[in-house]
Amino acid sequence: MSSVLAGVLQMVALIAALALAYRPLGDYMAKVYSSDKHLRVEKWIYKGIGANPNTEMRWPAYLRGVLAFSAVSVLFLYLLQRFQGSLPGSLGFSSIDPDQAFNTAASFVSNTNWQSYYGEQAMGHVVQTGGLAVQNFLSASVGIAVAVALVRGFARSRTGELGNFWSDLVRGTIRILLPISVIAAIVLVACGAIQNFSGIHEVGQFTGGSQQWNGGAVASQEAIKELGTNGGGYFNANSAHPFENPNAFSNLFEIFLILLIPFALTRTFGRMVGSLKQGYAILATMVTIWIGFTALMMWTEFAHHGPAFDIAGGAMEGKETRFGVGASSIFAVATTLTSTGAVDSFHSSFTGLGGGITMLGMQLGEIAPGGTGSGLYGMLIMAIIAVFIAGLMVGRTPEYLGKKIGTREIKFAACYILITPALVLVFTAAAMALPTPGNSMTNSGAHGFSEILYAYTSASNNNGSAFAGLNADTQWFNSTLGLAMLLGRFLPMVFVLALAGSLAEQKPVPATAGTLRTEKPLFTGLLVGAILIITGLTYFPALALGPLAEGLAS
Numbered sequence: 244m245s246s247v248l249a250g251v252l253q254m255v256a257l258i259a260a261l262a263l264a265y266r267p268l269g270d271y272m273a274k275v276y277s278s279d280k281h282l283r284v285e286k287w288i289y290k291g292i293g294a295n296p297n298t299e300m301r302w303p304a305y306l307r308g309v310l311a312f313s314a315v316s317v318l319f320l321y322l323l324q325r326f327q328g329s330l331p332g333s334l335g336f337s338s339i340d341p342d343q344a345f346n347t348a349a350s351f352v353s354n355t356n357w358q359s360y361y362g363e364q365a366m367g368h369v370v371q372t373g374g375l376a377v378q379n380f381l382s383a384s385v386g387i388a389v390a391v392a393l394v395r396g397f398a399r400s401r402t403g404e405l406g407n408f409w410s411d412l413v414r415g416t417i418r419i420l421l422p423i424s425v426i427a428a429i430v431l432v433a434c435g436a437i438q439n440f441s442g443i444h445e446v447g448q449f450t451g452g453s454q455q456w457n458g459g460a461v462a463s464q465e466a467i468k469e470l471g472t473n474g475g476g477y478f479n480a481n482s483a484h485p486f487e488n489p490n491a492f493s494n495l496f497e498i499f500l501i502l503l504i505p506f507a508l509t510r511t512f513g514r515m516v517g518s519l520k521q522g523y524a525i526l527a528t529m530v531t532i533w534i535g536f537t538a539l540m541m542w543t544e545f546a547h548h549g550p551a552f553d554i555a556g557g558a559m560e561g562k563e564t565r566f567g568v569g570a571s572s573i574f575a576v577a578t579t580l581t582s583t584g585a586v587d588s589f590h591s592s593f594t595g596l597g598g599g600i601t602m603l604g605m606q607l608g609e610i611a612p613g614g615t616g617s618g619l620y621g622m623l624i625m626a627i628i629a630v631f632i633a634g635l636m637v638g639r640t641p642e643y644l645g646k647k648i649g650t651r652e653i654k655f656a657a658c659y660i661l662i663t664p665a666l667v668l669v670f671t672a673a674a675m676a677l678p679t680p681g682n683s684m685t686n687s688g689a690h691g692f693s694e695i696l697y698a699y700t701s702a703s704n705n706n707g708s709a710f711a712g713l714n715a716d717t718q719w720f721n722s723t724l725g726l727a728m729l730l731g732r733f734l735p736m737v738f739v740l741a742l743a744g745s746l747a748e749q750k751p752v753p754a755t756a757g758t759l760r761t762e763k764p765l766f767t768g769l770l771v772g773a774i775l776i777i778t779g780l781t782y783f784p785a786l787a788l789g790p791l792a793e794g795l796a797s
């Protein structure tokens with residue numbers, strides 16, 4: 244079987260698995276967030292934190308809950324790292340330096356999971372399981388909660404109430420993320436991923452010394468790492484490490500976990516707004532972009548430029564022979580079109596255009612299908628922009644799902660789409676202009692510029708993957724990337740929730756002959772075009788200096 248055919252068959256199997264899970268999971272999540280009943284364990288949690296889950300919140304109160312909970316999470320994770328040296332189960336590792344502890348705390352709480360450290364050489368069992376793994380659940384649940392609040396804004400009318408943040412947070416964790424993660428962890432253990440709390444072992448004797456490995460609760464963390472579109476690896480090699488990702492089946496299963504909830508949330512959206520066709524339109528937009536990017540990535544990476552590439556079956560440098568070019572390409576697109584950031588190959592070793600595809604996937608806003616929750620609300624923001632553009636074309640007040648998109652709503656949407664590009668471009672320009680940050684680049688020229696552009700693109704979009712050529716463990720990068728992660732995560736949420744509150748206050752507008760049918764293929768095409776054009780106009784100059792220049796020169 245050829246490498247190309249193997250890659251295509253894996254893509255077909257992945258689509259089939261996602262299609263089978265789409266309806267039951269999407270409907271189940273809609274029931275979870277629409278139910279007025281609470282499980283016993285949930286009631287205990289509400290009592291413990293002093294929250295009333297039945298109190299409806301307007302958007303400012305909902306936002307205060309998001310920010311307060313996330314601020315406490317950052318502080319807790321920061322302190323846990325700073326005191327690691329005094330904690331049991333630290334495996335003898337010392338406490339984390341202040342700048343790196345801040346960077347890591349901001350990273351995991353913002354669902355970015357950027358890592359400027361070697362996981363197996365820096366973090367003990369307590370920090371890994373009690374800190375990082377916990378935030379993998381909670382940060383993902385926060386993202387879903389904000390998305391559900393926006394969906395309620397479309398579904399409700401003549402009220403500013405968006406639900407209860409604490410209820411949404413607990414339900415997302417207890418009823419959705421936790422049970423699926425348990426099943427996924429068992430599958431990964433069956434595949435060969437490790438799950439233990441062993442210490443450091445000396446493995447074999449080699450010329451000049453020996454090699455050491457430490458164990459850990461890897462399978463359980465790997466499950467929520469992918470399911471919650473987090474991405475932080477237990478080991479430095481991330482999902483290229485055989486302890487995290489043992490074989491070709493586990494690799495495809497991890498891709499499935501990455502895409503599972505973001506795609507299924509489109510059905511949840513359709514169910515909650517009372518029109519499954521609207522959910523299918525959003526799904527079609529996501530699938531079109533995802534398949535297009537995957538096909539383009541496979542083409543660039545399978546392109547042969549000599550006998551060495553022919554023998555290897557493609558550009559194999561930086562890729563695992565366990566997975567090959569096809570599976571590595573599918574994983575790379577899945578992880579950068581979502582906010583996952585996990586890698587089973589090194590993006591810096593991809594072809595110039597291949598590296599550009601991973602970068603562009605993040606620059607789209609990670610909305611195809613995007614992160615858990617963040618992908619859905621990002622796509623709905625783009626849908627509002629597309630409806631507004633269509634309204635300008637025909638001279639009609641734009642409407643979406645029976646809600647008028649007026650001056651206030653479009654201002655919130657515009658602010659949302661401007662925040663992330665501003666962070667990426669301003670921080671990249673500052674890093675290139677100052678003398679010290681450039682010393683962290685492994686390569687010079689266009690590829691070196693791509694390393695820094697990729698880093699800030701990844702941080703600001705809460706992705707977390709890296710080009711693997713940049714030394715980011717410096718005070719400059721730890722501080723600025725940490726700041727970019729927090730601003731890139733929580734500033735957009737401000738405008739998402741403000742928009743949700745504005746929509747919920749409106750009364751429904753009846754559809755007329757002039758209303759744009761947003762459930763039709765025409766709107767899907769308009770939405771895809773709007774996404775690509777807006778992103779292209781924003782990032783094309785920067786891409787031209789980095790991956791495009793490198794790709795055209797090779």
